[in-house]
Amino acid sequence: NAGVTQTPKFRVLKTGQSMTLLCAQDMNHEYMYWYRQDPGMGLRLIHYSVGEGTTAKGEVPDGYNVSRLKKQNFLLGLESAAPSQTSVYFCASSPRKGGSYNEQFFGPGTRLTVL
């Protein structure tokens, strides 16, 4: 199993450009998440999904959109990139067991720079 994969690994954008980050998992997990990691700020949740076709806002959702059309994929979109969105983006997934949250498995991360 590949686990959680992210595409691309690195990207440089100019202010105002758009892009989509792709997250894929092959563990049949119900829950998927997008985080951003900035120095000294830990992992901050952008959006998450508890199942195919559903999404919800996290702590820092502004400037991002997501879609979960297939259970195994979770897409993060930036419609008009800003320098403040320069960060490392991590995707994660977790199984639904007993109605509560469980271990999250993280992807390798995407390093995004917005000039």
Added chain:
Amino acid sequence: GENVEQHPSTLSVQEGDSAVIKCTYSDSASNYFPWYKQELGKRPQLIIDIRSNVGEKKDQRIAVTLNKTAKHFSLHITETQPEDSAVYFCAHSFSGNTPLVFGKGTRLSVIA
């Protein structure tokens, strides 16, 4: 009520000594408390977790303790080794329907 405070932000110990990292939360409904380790340039990975019906859990050199009355939980690493050097994150879930909230991390350096 969702935030979790993690201390210290940096910690240096001599190889072989113990390291303790503490996290404090505010919501009494929190019921799941994992710890993640992130090595430089790598992804976070779960190292140990505990649920609210257990007070302590051990796995070889690492242990987590939970004090629900005081609303804090701690990571204990004994006999530290250089490979323990990493950033450690605590997290909690304050209900079964909401995702994890992470602390800001502790950078642990083990000096040989």
